[in-house]
Amino acid sequence: xxxxxxxxxxxxxxxxxxxxxxxxxxxxxxxxxxxxxxxxxxxxxxxxxxxxxxxxxxxxxxxxxxxxxxxxxxxxxxxxxxxxxxxxxxxxxxxxxxxxxxxxxxxxxxxxxxxxxxxxxxxxxxxxxxxxxxxxxxxxxxxxxxxxxxxxxxxxxxxxxxxxxxxxxxxxxxxxxxxxxxxxxxxxxxxxxxxxxxxxxxxxxxxxxxxxxxxxxxxxxxxxxxxxxxxxxxxxxxxxxxxxxxxxxxxxxxxxxxxxxxxxxxxxxxxxxxxxxxxxxxxxxxxxxxxxxxxxxxxxxxxxxxxxxxxxxxxxxxxxxxxxxxxxxxxx
Numbered sequence: 001x002x003x004x005x006x007x008x009x010x011x012x013x014x015x016x017x018x019x020x021x022x023x024x025x026x027x028x029x030x031x032x033x034x035x036x037x038x039x040x041x042x043x044x045x046x047x048x049x050x051x052x053x054x055x056x057x058x059x060x061x062x063x064x065x066x067x068x069x070x071x072x073x074x075x076x077x078x079x080x081x082x083x084x085x086x087x088x089x090x091x092x093x094x095x096x097x098x099x100x101x102x103x104x105x106x107x108x109x110x111x112x113x114x115x116x117x118x119x120x121x122x123x124x125x126x127x128x129x130x131x132x133x134x135x136x137x138x139x140x141x142x143x144x145x146x147x148x149x150x151x152x153x154x155x156x157x158x159x160x161x162x163x164x165x166x167x168x169x170x171x172x173x174x175x176x177x178x179x180x181x182x183x184x185x186x187x188x189x190x191x192x193x194x195x196x197x198x199x200x201x202x203x204x205x206x207x208x209x210x211x212x213x214x215x216x217x218x219x220x221x222x223x224x225x226x227x228x229x230x231x232x233x234x235x236x237x238x239x240x241x242x243x244x245x246x247x248x249x250x251x252x253x254x255x256x257x258x259x260x261x262x263x264x265x266x267x268x269x270x271x272x273x274x275x276x277x278x279x280x281x282x283x284x285x286x287x288x289x290x291x292x293x294x295x296x297x298x299x300x301x302x303x304x305x306x307x308x309x310x311x312x313x314x315x316x317x318x319x320x321x322x323x324x325x326x327x328x329x330x331x332x
Contacts, residue, residue, distance in 0.1 A: 134191025
C-alpha cells in the first residue's frame with residue numbers, strides 16, 4: 001500500500017512511502033495504528049501519535065516498576081563500596097589484582113557487564129557526568145551508583161514526579177529539551193523510538209554533550225534488519241503505538257550529520273526476541289498473553305527452536321542485519 005501526502009519527519013520526503021496497519025500487541029489491546037516507511041531514508045514512523053497514551057503505559061509497564069531491590073540496598077559500608085568500585089574498574093579496564101580476584105569470586109551479571117562496556121566505549125570514568133534519557137525510575141543509574149559512578153542523572157517525562165534517591169541519583173520528570181546542563185555521556189537505552197521529535201532529540205544531544213570527549217550512546221531497534229524485512233507489520237519491535245520512530249541506519253546518519261555529530265561506531269546487538277516475539281505476534285498472541293512464550297515457554301516455542309533463534313541472532317549481528325543497534329556518537 002502506497003502512502004501519499006505523508007511527510008517524513010526525518011528527511012521531509014513525501015513520495016513513495018509505504019503504509020502499514022500495525023496492531024498493539026504487547027498487552028493484546030489489538031488497537032490498529034497506521035505507520036509509513038519513508039521511501040528515501042527508510043525510517044518507519046507512526047502517522048498519528050495518540051492524543052492520550054496513558055492506556056498504553058499502564059502501571060505495570062516495565063520501566064516504571066519500582067526498583068525496590070536496589071533502593072533497599074543503597075547503604076553499603078565504605079569497605080563494600082570500595083570493593084565494588086575495584087571490581088567495576090577491573091571489569092571495564094582489566095587492571096588491578098584486587099578487582100580481578102573480586103570479579104572471579106563475585107561475577108557481575110551479563111546486563112551490568114554490557115552497561116559497563118557501553119561506558120568504557122564512551123571513555124567514562126567514575127566521576128563522569130552521565131545522563132540517562134527515558135530511564136523510567138532509574139534502575140540502571142542505581143546499578144551504576146553501586147558500582148562507583150557518582151554523577152548520575154536521569155530524565156523521563158512519564159514519571160509522576162522527580163525522584164532523588166538517598167545515594168544522590170536524580171531522576172527528573174522532564175523532557176530532554178528542558179535539560180540545561182552538559183554531560184560527558186548521554187545514554188538512550190531503547191528510548192529514542194518513544195520520542196516525538198527525533199530532529200529535536202539530536203539537536204539536544206549536540207547541545208548537551210561536552211565539546212571535548214563527550215559521547216552519546218543510542219540503543220534502538222532498526223528497520224535496517226532481516227526481522228523487519230521478514231515479518232513486516234508483525235515485527236515485535238514496532239511495538240505500536242509506543243514506538244513512534246523505527247530508524248534505519250540512513251535516517252540516524254541524516255540526523256547526526258545535520259546536527260554536527262559523527263557516528264564513531266555501530267554495533268548490532270539483537271537477540272532471539274526478534275524471532276520468538278514476532279512469531280508470536282504472527283499467530284495473534286500478545287506478548288503477555290496466558291499462552292505467550294514468557295508465560296508458558298514450552299507450549300509455543302520449542303527449546304530447539306529457541307537455540308536456533310539465538311544462533312541466528314548472533315549470525316545476523318555479524319552480518320549487520322540484526323534488529324537492534326548500539327550507535328556511538330560524538331561531536332565533529
